[in-house]
Amino acid sequence: MNSVGEACTELKREYDQCFNRWFAEKFLKGDRSGDPCTDSFRKYQRCVQKAIRDKDIPIDGVDFMGPSKDKPES
Amino acid sequence: MVKYFCNSADIRSTWDHVVSAFWQRYPNPFSTHVLTEDVVYREVTADHRLLSRRLLMKTNRLPRWAERLFPSGMSRFVYIIEDSIVDPVNRSLTTYTWNLNHTTLMSVEERCVFQDSAEQPATTQLRREAWISSSVYGFSRPIQEFGLARFKSNQVKAMKGLEYALSNIQASCCLKGHSPTVVIPSHCPFVDGTAGIGIRLSVVERCPSGCSGTQ
Numbered sequence: 001m002n003s004v005g006e007a008c009t010e011l012k013r014e015y016d017q018c019f020n021r022w023f024a025e026k027f028l029k030g031d032r033s034g035d036p037c038t039d040s041f042r043k044y045q046r047c048v049q050k051a052i053r054d055k056d057i058p059i060d061g062v063d064f065m066g067p068s069k070d071k072p073e074s
Numbered sequence: 075m076v077k078y079f080c081n082s083a084d085i086r087s088t089w090d091h092v093v094s095a096f097w098q099r100y101p102n103p104f105s106t107h108v109l110t111e112d113v114v115y116r117e118v119t120a121d122h123r124l125l126s127r128r129l130l131m132k133t134n135r136l137p138r139w140a141e142r143l144f145p146s147g148m149s150r151f152v153y154i155i156e157d158s159i160v161d162p163v164n165r166s167l168t169t170y171t172w173n174l175n176h177t178t179l180m181s182v183e184e185r186c187v188f189q190d191s192a193e194q195p196a197t198t199q200l201r202r203e204a205w206i207s208s209s210v211y212g213f214s215r216p217i218q219e220f221g222l223a224r225f226k227s228n229q230v231k232a233m234k235g236l237e238y239a240l241s242n243i244q245a246s247c248c249l250k251g252h253s254p255t256v257v258i259p260s261h262c263p264f265v266d267g268t269a270g271i272g273i274r275l276s277v278v279e280r281c282p283s284g285c286s287g288t289q
Contacts, residue, residue: 001101002109004112020097023097023124027124029162030163032122041116048114059153062155064115064127066157066172067172068183071183071203
């Protein structure tokens with residue numbers, strides 16, 4: 001899958017592979033021993049956050065789960 | 075005016091598989107309208123929940139009558155945010171998705187909750203709600219109807235995409251090796267290599283009590 005930053009796709013792939021492995025093997029099993037993907041995540045983020053700024057994608061300051069706050073639990 | 079929509083479905087896969095597939099569902103044959111996917115924020119909280127934000131860029135396909143309403147310079151793309159919380163202790167995945175731009179035309183917000191089914195073993199229940207609204211003066215109703223129809227069609231594609239990712243995961247389990255791009259939880263239910271082959275994953279649509287359908 002492509003990244004919104006064309007130059008970031010390879011970095012994204014490397015990070016995704018690391019994350020998917022960690023997620024299934026460690027996180028879901030309650031293993032809290034630490035995240036082996038910090039490095040690849042950092043490199044990927046440096047690239048993609050720049051692409052987001054360059055393309056003026058209005059993602060800044062958007063609260064986590066923002067609009068859901070005014071929705072009642074079903 | 076906001077149109078509300080809810081439904082529920084059973085996914086015949088374990089919650090662990092569903093949650094792993096959730097991260098691996100793009101690209102898939104039903105997601106050609108999704109052009110890019112990026113994780114832009116991630117954090118493991120002190121209570122071991124995983125918070126993530128994904129940014130998706132999708133094509134914005136409008137019917138001709140709607141295209142004529144808007145200036146030709148309007149972006150051909152829709153940016154969507156998907157925020158999610160994975161709670162492996164309580165075994166729930168909650169996602170909230172909404173569009174960042176084109177919100178005057180149409181705002182679509184969707185909340186999904188994936189949990190173990192209380193009734194069926196090795197099954198995940200998905201409860202899904204959507205809120206669709208438009209601020210376009212004089213055209214709100216047709217636009218909302220269009221939005222609802224497209225939303226339902228996208229829901230079908232999203233479920234097919236999730237099934238596709240799940241079938242990759244389960245096929246990998248059965249063959250005891252896996253493609254480098256598909257990662258599986260290591261406790262594979264089909265350990266003898268035979269039980270999983272040929273099983274058709276299916277999603278059973280149902281409406282639980284308390285979910286009043288479309289309003």
